[in-house]
Amino acid sequence: MIILWSTMRLEHITIDNFRGLSHVDMSFSRFGCLIGENNAGKSSVFQALNMFLRSSSALDTDFLNPAQPIRIELTFAGISSADLQRLEESHRSRIEPVVTDGRLTLARTYKGAGGKGTMWVVREVPSDPRFHKGVLEEVLKPKISTEELEANVRHTYPEIFAELSGKISRAAVRREWSECVATLGRDEYTTGDDPLMTGLDRSVAPLLPEPIYIPAVKELNDDLKTGSTATFGRLLSILFEDIEHQLPQLEGTGSTDSNRTRDTASSADFRSPPPSPSAHSTSTRPRSIATPGSAYLPKRP
Known part of the structure; x- marks a missing residue:
């Protein structure tokens, strides 16, 4: 042993x-x-x-x-x-x-x-702080209507809201959010x-x-x-x-x-x-x- x-x-x-x-x-x-x-x-x-x-x-x-x-x-x-x-x-x-x-x-x-x-x-x-995981989860919290989800994304992530076309989904927001985080520089x-x-x-x-x-x-x-x-x-x-x-x-x-x-x-x-x-x-x-x-x-x- x-x-x-x-x-x-x-x-x-x-x-x-x-x-x-x-x-x-x-x-x-x-x-x-x-x-x-x-x-x-x-x-x-x-x-x-x-x-x-x-x-x-x-x-x-x-x-x-x-x-x-x-x-x-x-x-x-x-x-x-x-x-x-x-x-x-x-x-x-x-x-x-x-x-x-x-x-x-x-x-x-x-x-x-x-x-x-x-x-x-x-x-x-x-x-x-918008790109902290906790903030993202609060924006995408479950048991809210589609209208509330869209309003949350528009208010917190206007760049993501503008990028998405058609119906906004949680999966799409997560994908765009991850891409935004990946582009951040070390000084950010x-x-x-x-x-x-x-x-x-x-x-x-x-x-x-x-x-x-x-x-x-x-x-x-x-x-x-x-x-x-x-x-x-x-x-x-x-x-x-x-x-x-x-x-x-x-x-x-x-x-x-x-x-x-x-x-x-x-x-x-x-x-x-x-x-x-x-x-x-x-x-x-x-x-x-x-x-x-x-x-x-x-x-x-």
Whole structure:
């Protein structure tokens, strides 16, 4: 069996209008550590990461300004073929074109409490918003009359309306729209949000790191317990999963060390690793640890 280790890491994060954070823009190295005074917003950064990666819903209390949306943007670097293999083949072919030089930037926007937000891929998009996919879909939205469709096209795309002769159809408008976009020059593009293809927001989840959010220590005696739900036990479990594939070799080095390893694994209530997606190769999903005042760490081999 071949173990395919992930080299993917979080490189940059931008947060707007989340809890006490009006605007945060920061880059990360391979080891990131947030240091600051109490109530400076360190925990809010980790909670924003957790909400993004777990596709959690926003609460009323998450909005600093209820009249404005929450926006969380993450840039991942070091994305390799091993990372992309965690996606189903049909989804992999659709996400590969938006991964540039091993980098992928995704954003989630939340416009109200109770919703899981809308995911976007951040990349080069036309400067003219009329040539954004979302605007086109709004013009061609279903369940409108032919007259409404023609009025929408005439108002938003007068050049396309003039080009088409006879009855306007959605297929014809899409074709002309695509031809217009194809003729745009490089100076007519800017960096912006582009909607993911339908269903791809859920399908991309296996590519993203698995967050493990550990709250601040309150009861030291409880957090030092080694059960799988306790802070210390969860940390031991993560470390154990990193070396578990090496245990068969280590057990042959000495009976004393072997017994100690088995006893430790038993008392810590360790979890089994996820099943391999292939009989011949395993791609390890990166795991991220977020604790208030400490680092956000991708799982390393």
